[in-house]
Amino acid sequence: MDGTRKAAPIALQRVRKQYPDGTVAVGELSLELAAGETTVLIGPSGCGKSTVLRMINRLIEPTSGAVLIDGEDVTKSDPDRLRRGIGYVIQHVGLFPHQNVRTNVGTVPRLLGWPAARIRERSDELLTLVGLDAARYGDRYPHELSGGQRQRVGVARALAADPAVLLMDEPFSAVDPIVRTRLQDEFRRLQRTVRKTVVLVTHDIDEAVRLGDRIAVLSEGGKLEQFATPAELLAAPANDFVREFVGGDRGIKRLAVTPIPRSRLTPAVDGDAPVVAADATLQDALAAMLREGRDRVAVRDDSELLGELAAADIVAALAEDLPPAPQPAAS
Numbered sequence: 001m002d003g004t005r006k007a008a009p010i011a012l013q014r015v016r017k018q019y020p021d022g023t024v025a026v027g028e029l030s031l032e033l034a035a036g037e038t039t040v041l042i043g044p045s046g047c048g049k050s051t052v053l054r055m056i057n058r059l060i061e062p063t064s065g066a067v068l069i070d071g072e073d074v075t076k077s078d079p080d081r082l083r084r085g086i087g088y089v090i091q092h093v094g095l096f097p098h099q100n101v102r103t104n105v106g107t108v109p110r111l112l113g114w115p116a117a118r119i120r121e122r123s124d125e126l127l128t129l130v131g132l133d134a135a136r137y138g139d140r141y142p143h144e145l146s147g148g149q150r151q152r153v154g155v156a157r158a159l160a161a162d163p164a165v166l167l168m169d170e171p172f173s174a175v176d177p178i179v180r181t182r183l184q185d186e187f188r189r190l191q192r193t194v195r196k197t198v199v200l201v202t203h204d205i206d207e208a209v210r211l212g213d214r215i216a217v218l219s220e221g222g223k224l225e226q227f228a229t230p231a232e233l234l235a236a237p238a239n240d241f242v243r244e245f246v247g248g249d250r251g252i253k254r255l256a257v258t259p260i261p262r263s264r265l266t267p268a269v270d271g272d273a274p275v276v277a278a279d280a281t282l283q284d285a286l287a288a289m290l291r292e293g294r295d296r297v298a299v300r301d302d303s304e305l306l307g308e309l310a311a312a313d314i315v316a317a318l319a320e321d322l323p324p325a326p327q328p329a330a331s
């Protein structure tokens with residue numbers, strides 16, 4: 001990957017979208033999205049998630065307010081140029097059916113006038129990056145791929161010109177749950193490599209928790225109810241709306257986003273306790289206990305034994321209240 005393009009921060013400043021029939025899809029939303037992070041927009045159907053996303057690449061023009069990418073107001077830039085600098089992945093991919101995979105992936109580089117050899121090289125590099133063997137799949141047509149493979153091609157195409165920003169609208173919802181989980185894992189791996197500023201829309205809280213560095217919970221009219229990391233959101237929902245939205249099993253979900261607290265480790269006494277890595281989560285620790293039928297794990301950092309974590313420590317760690325996340329001003 002040539003990866004020279006830096007990720008760019010995005011600022012939504014009091015953006016509003018009102019349709020001619022009077023529908024207010026997004027009231028007035030302000031949000032700062034950090035460069036290189038994945039921000040998830042989540043909320044019930046019709047709350048304005050897709051509208052927010054499409055105002056970033058100007059598929060929808062805001063009624064008022066501003067969207068800044070790297071400090072530049074998108075409404076001041078040429079829409080075609082803007083969209084070539086922003087990757088966009090949607091639920092049903094939208095691959096061109098009469099073009100093969102390689103040609104689909106090379107769409108934006110071609111529009112940008114790259115030489116043919118460089119486009120081909122870049123397409124193959126991207127296909128490899130999303131886990132598709134270019135020699136095997138490059139010449140196939142979209143109908144010769146599975147849903148999950150098509151989705152990967154969509155991601156490769158969105159990344160082809162190394163955009164600073166990647167917008168993803170329910171990118172993994174058209175595939176079955178097993179493929180979906182695999183694509184989510186691949187996305188996490190990919191994002192660790194490419195570090196784009198990603199804005200991802202979903203209505204699935206589990207997906208939001210798995211993929212988001214930060215989650216923006218929206219209610220009707222694009223009202224921001226909470227903007228927080230997954231751990232903060234699950235530990236301290238800002239209000240009843242968010243609490244209901246994240247669900248009654250948020251304690252279980254918190255296991256996956258809470259690291260093993262070093263402060264709770266005690267000197268090891270059980271020489272046979274299953275071992276977990278120091279950067280594992282409470283979920284990893286509990287899974288190891290359940291797998292081995294033990295009530296404690298040994299926590300190791302490389303070769304050093306740091307101590308033991310008991311099942312009761314997991315309950316105690318989750319019972320500890322996190323300070324409430326800073327809240328947006330009511331709009």
Ligand SMILES: Nc1ncnc2c1ncn2[C@@H]1O[C@H](COP(=O)(O)OP(=O)(O)OP(=O)(O)O)[C@@H](O)[C@H]1O
Pocket residue numbers: 019020021023024025043044045046047048049050051052203
């Ligand atoms: N052209 C339009 N004219 C009037 N209202 C519209 C128009 N397009 C969208 N809307 C309304 O704007 C609101 C927000 O739509 P949007 O697609 O952003 O919601 P969403 O949160 O992405 O929904 P979903 O999760 O169902 O995809 C909805 O109430 C929708 O009916």
